[in-house]
Amino acid sequence: MASARSQDSTPGAFISRLFYRExxxxxILLSPGFIFLAVMMAYPFIYAVFLSFTDKVTGGAPxxxxxxxxxxxFSTDLFRKTVVNSVVYTVFALVLKFLGGLGLASVLxxxxxxxxxxxxxxxxxxxxxxxFSTMIWQWILAPGFSVANVVLVDKLHLFAEPxxxxxxxxxxxxxxxxINIWRGLPFxxxxxxxxxxxxxxxxxxxAKIDGATPWGAFWRVTFxxxxxxxxxxxxxxxxxxxxxxxxxxxxxxxxxxxxTTLFSLTAFTLTFNSGLIGIGAAVTMTMFPLLIVxxxxxxxxxxxxxxx
Amino acid sequence: MKEKNSVSRxxxxxxxxxxxxxAGATALAACAPAAAPAPTAAPAKPAAPAPVVLKGxxxxxxxxxxxxxxELDPVISDFAKDWATQNGVTINFERESTNLAAKIQTxxxxxxxxxxxxxxxxxxxxxxxxADVSTVAEKLSAEGGGYLPAAPFQCNDGSKWIALPLxxxxxxxxxxxxxxxxxxxxxFPDNFDDLLAAGTKLKAAGHPFGWTMGDKAGGxxxxxxxxxxxxxxxKEFNPDGxxxxxxxxTLAALDYFIKFHKQAGDPEEIAYDDxxxxxxxxxxxxxxxxxxxxxxxxxxxxxxxxxxxxNHAIPPKGPAGRFGACTLPxxxxxxxxxxxxxxxxxxxxxxxxxMKNLGKFYKAGQGYILPLLPKYDSExxxxxxxxxxxxxxxxxxxxPAGYALKNQNKLASLMQSKLIVGKMFAQAAILNDSxxxxxxxxxxxxxxxxxx
Numbered sequence: 088m089a090s091a092r093s094q095d096s097t098p099g100a101f102i103s104r105l106f107y108r109e110x111x112x113x114x115i116l117l118s119p120g121f122i123f124l125a126v127m128m129a130y131p132f133i134y135a136v137f138l139s140f141t142d143k144v145t146g147g148a149p150x151x152x153x154x155x156x157x158x159x160x161f162s163t164d165l166f167r168k169t170v171v172n173s174v175v176y177t178v179f180a181l182v183l184k185f186l187g188g189l190g191l192a193s194v195l196x197x198x199x200x201x202x203x204x205x206x207x208x209x210x211x212x213x214x215x216x217x218x219f220s221t222m223i224w225q226w227i228l229a230p231g232f233s234v235a236n237v238v239l240v241d242k243l244h245l246f247a248e249p250x251x252x253x254x255x256x257x258x259x260x261x262x263x264x265x266i267n268i269w270r271g272l273p274f275x276x277x278x279x280x281x282x283x284x285x286x287x288x289x290x291x292x293x294a295k296i297d298g299a300t301p302w303g304a305f306w307r308v309t310f311x312x313x314x315x316x317x318x319x320x321x322x323x324x325x326x327x328x329x330x331x332x333x334x335x336x337x338x339x340x341x342x343x344x345x346x347t348t349l350f351s352l353t354a355f356t357l358t359f360n361s362g363l364i365g366i367g368a369a370v371t372m373t374m375f376p377l378l379i380v381x382x383x384x385x386x387x388x389x390x391x392x393x394x395x
Numbered sequence: 396m397k398e399k400n401s402v403s404r405x406x407x408x409x410x411x412x413x414x415x416x417x418a419g420a421t422a423l424a425a426c427a428p429a430a431a432p433a434p435t436a437a438p439a440k441p442a443a444p445a446p447v448v449l450k451g452x453x454x455x456x457x458x459x460x461x462x463x464x465x466e467l468d469p470v471i472s473d474f475a476k477d478w479a480t481q482n483g484v485t486i487n488f489e490r491e492s493t494n495l496a497a498k499i500q501t502x503x504x505x506x507x508x509x510x511x512x513x514x515x516x517x518x519x520x521x522x523x524x525x526a527d528v529s530t531v532a533e534k535l536s537a538e539g540g541g542y543l544p545a546a547p548f549q550c551n552d553g554s555k556w557i558a559l560p561l562x563x564x565x566x567x568x569x570x571x572x573x574x575x576x577x578x579x580x581x582x583f584p585d586n587f588d589d590l591l592a593a594g595t596k597l598k599a600a601g602h603p604f605g606w607t608m609g610d611k612a613g614g615x616x617x618x619x620x621x622x623x624x625x626x627x628x629x630k631e632f633n634p635d636g637x638x639x640x641x642x643x644x645t646l647a648a649l650d651y652f653i654k655f656h657k658q659a660g661d662p663e664e665i666a667y668d669d670x671x672x673x674x675x676x677x678x679x680x681x682x683x684x685x686x687x688x689x690x691x692x693x694x695x696x697x698x699x700x701x702x703x704x705x706n707h708a709i710p711p712k713g714p715a716g717r718f719g720a721c722t723l724p725x726x727x728x729x730x731x732x733x734x735x736x737x738x739x740x741x742x743x744x745x746x747x748x749x750m751k752n753l754g755k756f757y758k759a760g761q762g763y764i765l766p767l768l769p770k771y772d773s774e775x776x777x778x779x780x781x782x783x784x785x786x787x788x789x790x791x792x793x794x795p796a797g798y799a800l801k802n803q804n805k806l807a808s809l810m811q812s813k814l815i816v817g818k819m820f821a822q823a824a825i826l827n828d829s830x831x832x833x834x835x836x837x838x839x840x841x842x843x844x845x846x847x
Contacts, residue, residue, distance in 0.1 A: 145521065159846055162845065343818075
């Protein structure tokens, strides 16, 4: 008996027991992921929250300054422009990606010759590294050597003068939104297509027998069924689009006249180019209320839909 | 490796340095048009150096590569290799072009990694993280006959040297001499009015000017606007640090640029990035731009007809005189570097920047980067190509952004990083309204002051 007890208390036996019990196995299996998230996500996030309430600059020690960074930020044109630009960029890009993705998915849902190639080609903008694709767009829209202008003005004669894609504030934002749509549309289309193909043909047949038009069947039968997928895709894309950095950084640097600077780019330039780390952290924090509202409302919608 | 360490002499030199900096800054602020700024410090005899143990030290060097003139990178690397072997020091090089500021920030915040950094923006923005390098600067200044005012203006914070200037990029007028000749100009126009007249003719002939303005070009965009602004008497600062931009001289400069852009400029010049004027010039789209020699050198290889037809000139004169614009690439030592590593970093920089060694760097640059020490005037470092001969004329003419401060400060560095002046000129052309553009710039500056 004494011998059995001593065997039970060996480290190996103890570990075996931990893995055997359900109450301990779960936490053990979760712990690597939890530790990773805590170290790589939670700690930087909490540290950024802390920095946003300090006067931290490059090479200086952080001193708590309450809401001063936020007060300063809210009274600058730069921040006002950043908020407006980010909202315009996100709303336009999302609406157009949603409509385009839905349309493209509907087209790809019908068989036609070369559909496989069409699907593969459609994915190209999405799988291409952003740095590479943005460099191509830079070349297409570049001042002086715009390929787009050569086509629109010299070849098609649609415009008398070259369009100032990266010179005009409105056109610069439109160019940015256009490229975001070009890059993100495949994700919407392919996800919507998978969801549409998951809709039971029997339900659609039943709708047809009941006299539903193709349009009516889509909006009243197919769309409500794929709605949870739609909401999740929009949610993921909203987070990515609102926090987009690489595209404006590479294409416009936030210009002209700060007309294309978004949250991440403003935070980056204030932090790394200007050394204002506390202020930069405050910019990133201002994104969160907006994101939290979006995430919570989307999740509530999905849950209600699933319960319904 | 050796370094002077006489305490009494150091104290003396520090005192002399402060006086020299003050004198230099005054000279800079009062820089008369076309007048060569006076050297800052009288050459001092170097003290007998005491031995410093460097063996076993490690230096981590972090900076951008010389992407516009890659021939310069090996000059730095080769010297470092030999120097490291001779002194038993390990030197690691990391060249980073796209994310340099973030990497330097990481080194500063963690206190690890880079010891020596190479940057081209204002050191004032990094002042809290840079070690005092006054001893090295004073030695180099003494050797070269006293730094030109641009050096202490940018690299001295008013009490000590926080960085060491590697040299200066000067913005020459790059112009198509053949097209100017066709338009009736055998010589490059000497003043801004004549330049506008020439540009009007050349644009009508299909050869517009391409003067980089706007907020996309961190290099050209931080030099080109100042040539016009200063030429018309405008300036960002008063010597006491107050903002001087809101002036009739600035408005006159903006009015000039509105006309210049309409009558002579490429419509896209206000959206150029740093490479756009190079490309457009070499493709024959524009007949004039402000640039270093990085249009001409590639043209000699790849666009011989352009190289043949072009030439360089000093900037034209405005109502307030003739001003060149320069930016100063610099090296600094991050202040987490201590002990033998700090001694090694100072010794390495001091040796590399000694005239006999840095001269090779200037020579390799063929005018791309020019010295800041007057004694180089008589050294064999100047471009042999006659089309780059003006480099020697330019090197004493140019000022860095922030004029007429005594020393560049944090706000001046932020204004540079946000390209406030270039953006103001671009906005003037877009809005066709100097006052609105100036008001926009003043609001931008007010925002920066508030945030900083």
